[in-house]
Amino acid sequence: xxxxxxxxxxxxxxxxxxxxxxxxxxxxxxxxxxxxxxxxxxxxxxxxxxxxxxxxxxxxxxxxxxxxxxxxxxxxxxxxxxxxxxxxxxxxxxxxxxxxxxxxxxxxxxxx
Amino acid sequence: xxxxxxxxxxxxxxxxxxxxxxxxxxxxxxxxxxxxxxxxxxxxxxxxxxxxxxxxxxxxxxxxxxxxxxxxxxxxxxxxxxxxxxxxxxxxxxxxxxxxxxxxxxxxxxxxxxx
Numbered sequence: 157x158x159x160x161x162x163x164x165x166x167x168x169x170x171x172x173x174x175x176x177x178x179x180x181x182x183x184x185x186x187x188x189x190x191x192x193x194x195x196x197x198x199x200x201x202x203x204x205x206x207x208x209x210x211x212x213x214x215x216x217x218x219x220x221x222x223x224x225x226x227x228x229x230x231x232x233x234x235x236x237x238x239x240x241x242x243x244x245x246x247x248x249x250x251x252x253x254x255x256x257x258x259x260x261x262x263x264x265x266x267x268x
Numbered sequence: 269x270x271x272x273x274x275x276x277x278x279x280x281x282x283x284x285x286x287x288x289x290x291x292x293x294x295x296x297x298x299x300x301x302x303x304x305x306x307x308x309x310x311x312x313x314x315x316x317x318x319x320x321x322x323x324x325x326x327x328x329x330x331x332x333x334x335x336x337x338x339x340x341x342x343x344x345x346x347x348x349x350x351x352x353x354x355x356x357x358x359x360x361x362x363x364x365x366x367x368x369x370x371x372x373x374x375x376x377x378x379x380x381x382x383x
């Protein structure tokens with residue numbers, strides 16, 4: 157299994173509805189990043205979480221890192237067509253290894 | 269404008285024909301990295317560089333080379349491309365090596381097709 161699992165893999169949501177995307181790690185997370193990707197385009201940084209229990213918001217998007225630092229959730233309130241895209245979580249492996257690993261992504265479609 | 273640029277954005281080539289994808293950042297970032305993105309597999313790191321003349325392998329380095337002769341540039345070289353290297357490639361950079369607290373900025377991507 158992958159070190160970083162995202163769920164669901166894809167999501168179709170009616171415009172105006174709320175939704176949640178999860179990112180679960182098999183190891184303790186030292187720094188977790190959420191990015192959004194428009195189909196076939198570059199990645200846009202959304203938020204970075206470090207501390208257990210930390211929560212950050214940007215417009216209608218809220219991300220949390222659980223206390224045990226092995227899972228993060230991304231919550232979108234009152235979804236809009238502009239929220240459509242692929243959401244990716246990435247984590248630092250920690251230690252002296254500066255590599256980031258990434259989840260496979262969650263594809264979000266907003267139905268008008 | 270602070271940005272990471274990649275060229276070309278789209279490339280169709282044939283097996284065995286050497287190619288280079290350029291990456292440049294204008295933010296004086298120490299850390300640069302190359303990823304490939306494939307359906308269902310997410311982003312996988314190919315190579316990364318912590319500073320000039322310092323590079324290291326990521327998770328999928330086979331068939332790729334990189335160099336970091338200048339801080340701003342980090343080209344990705346495919347000496348003999350094969351069809352399994354058909355993918356969407358991203359270059360990224362961040363200010364510091366301490367990635368636990370730093371944001372990675374991504375280029376717009378290069379879609380490579382190897383026939």
